[in-house]
Amino acid sequence: MEFNAPAGQNLFDRAKIVGKSTPRIDGPLKVTGTAPYAAERHGVAANQAYGWIVGSAIAKGRIRSMDLDAARRAPGVIAIVAATEHEPVGTSDYNYAPLFGGNEVSHYHQAIAVVVAETFEQARSAAGLIGTEYDRVDGSFDLASSKDGAPLASEGGSDFAKLGKFEEAFAAAPVKVDETYTTPDESHAMMEPFATIAAWDGPDLTLWTSNQMIHWGKQAMASILGMPEENVRVDSPFIGGGFGGKLFVRADAVMAALGAKAANRPVKIAMQRPLMFNNGTHRHATIQRLRIGAERDGRITAIAHQNWSGNITQKEGENGTLQTPKLYAGANRLIENRIAQLDLPEGNAMRAPGEAAGHLALEVAMDELAEKLAMDPVELRILNDASGTVPGDPDTKISDRHLVRCLREGAERFGWSKRNAVPGQQRDGRWLTGMGVAAGYRAGPTTKSAARVRMSADGHVTVETDMTDIGTGSYTIIAQTAAETMGLPLESVTVKLGDSSFPVSSGSGGQWGAASSTAGVYAACVNLRRMIGEKLNFDADAANFADGRATLDNQSWRIADAGELTADGEMNYGDFKDGYDVGTYAGHFAEVRVDAYTGETHVTRMLAVCDAGRILNPLSARSQVIGGMVMAAGATLMEDLHVDKRFGFFVNHDLAGYEVPVHADIPHQECIFLDTLDPVISPMKAKGVGELGICGPGAAVANAIYNAIGVRVREYPVTLDKYLDRLPPAA
């Protein structure tokens, strides 16, 4: 099905199931521990052996030797695949750091061996007997000292853009902010580690794994192992979190496949947690300089956002500028995104890559500008709201935008009028209290997505697509979409996901999954309706499907009477969308209290008001948003991969050292969805929200801390060591 023009009125505008809060259909499996995650699928292949991955102890250099004898003789060991005895595996379009093989080491904890043994304990123990000698060389591990002279990430597009005359306008502006912000490297730290069971059957390889993008994974595995794509099957029905860390095939899958080949039996690997942080990918640290110039009435006349990050191949940095051309008006603009070469582990996508870090800079700079203008920061944002076309790209139309409503309704609901604009003045006993606001923008992309729907003789419909559910609620919104389109109750739909033998979907990433995958399911269901119509001799496109029946012109057919049918469908998007910026918008509010004596910060309230088109399942969409708000609070308050700049690795590489928010850190959170519809995105008029929730709340928390204590910290995370000595007098 082609989507070539904005959607008109359609069945989703009269929806009975789509758009209604619906408990997850996979919920009972998850709460009883019966949903099968990758490493626990004992039943899929008999005689599974255990693999343990050995990581490099240096960040850069060569392996001089590996002594494998003792490990090979250790009890229970079946096979060892070592880098020194294996050619480097191939690369794919999706990985920058090499995953395995050869003597060259390009980052710390790069996989250099897998030990396969009868039991987990034997594999782990034998791995400790491997003696590796290295020739270590120095590398580049410090972004701040590597950034000078760093080239643009690319010459155009989102990496370099000029509009008007920024320098002149900024120089002439009566009120200006010129500040630099830094954000640290961060880890996805999803709860389920990278995990794979691999089994060979002749030339065929099956990976029961944990992966967000099934088709990418299948393609990547084929190119990494140099085998035909049709011989690879990837299956991930349940994924214990990804946040971008599982977009790509990782070392667990590669080493399980190589280990299984060497051992000649299925091999299971769940990567040990202390290896995850340096072996996998991470969100890159950034340095961001914001310059904003405004008239005395608050109108922005000049805005420049320059961003630096680094990566192992000097590709794919963390582009903190992404939201800046979209959010605020202003005639004179400059965007620069530069990337340095670093020898740290691979930086790659983590939830809202670019924007999550970018809002931490832009939205604090806006707060600083508001203060200089003596203007309310909500009003400053509203005054500079954009309409019609994208401020930084005037050739592109805005599809549907209600940021002002988000801010106004949020301010009203949050009690913003009670905020004291003078920082460091609000006391509640021992606590200094403050409120902060930030706007949020995240693109609402779509990508083609396919599905298959099967109707059984009793009228039950089964949806099959390689779409994944990484906690986002895909199972449920797909079931809702199919039930709505086919006119069936939710219980009459079964959803099967994550298997590469199913039609290729959008997968889960970039908050494109919900909009894209449901549109693909809709396309398949429309084809099934037409097959039913042909079979029973009515015009399915004109008929109304409800209660298991199709009705047209006073005639009615029971759809199950069409018998067993299978229909495939795919949604493709026309060029018309290129003329539009489809975005999601939010107003984020936070309240904090800071202990006037110890400097300890607690978030006491959080609110997000979101504009993301039709919300397919408000219950799970709200969870997506509040989850993003939690991760955003983490980014502001604690998350920080500490770089050992001598040896080039992340020091705090476990869940004790890498702190993430826990229950005690997170108060009751509120999330409001505006009742908007975006006809440009898809027939569903629904946009994703999984990343909108992390775009802005961190800045709102940072601004609230400033409002509470009157000390501006521009070096994230905002930990008390950075402001304790400057707190207002406590008594």
Added chain:
Amino acid sequence: MPLRMKINGEARELELDTRTTLLDALREHLQLTGTKKGCDHGQCGACTVIVNGERINSCLSLAVQHEGDEITTIEGLGTPGDLHPMQAAFVKHDGYQCGYCTPGQICSAVSVLKEIRNGVPSHVTDDLAGDIGLSNIELRERMSGNICRCGAYSNIAEAMTEVAEA
């Protein structure tokens, strides 16, 4: 080494490597995979089970330490067709997303309500001698050993409150 435990009310006999943790005994040897391995180092809480009535991180104790112990895992609390009230409340309040930390959260949540009923104080309990109220912060403090990276905390607190007040 031979080992006998009562798991979810059923007597089980195992022959185990002394290095095998209680977590791996459950997941790998008994194929009770509802209990999750998130970190294997007692840092995340995904492996929480209830041993002789008290919650523990099953990755932090060796199976052979549990001779004769009574162990309740998530599978022992309820089944998809017959949910424990806490499991049902998690579904109703969407107290999860990816679901991987969920069995540990639920085992902890059930235990936390019992700990409060039994007067076991926490770091945020003001009056160590009096009744411990079911305040939001009291629940959150006690649940803080169970990380949920998806960030379902607010919903989990609501699910627990509903069960506690039922």
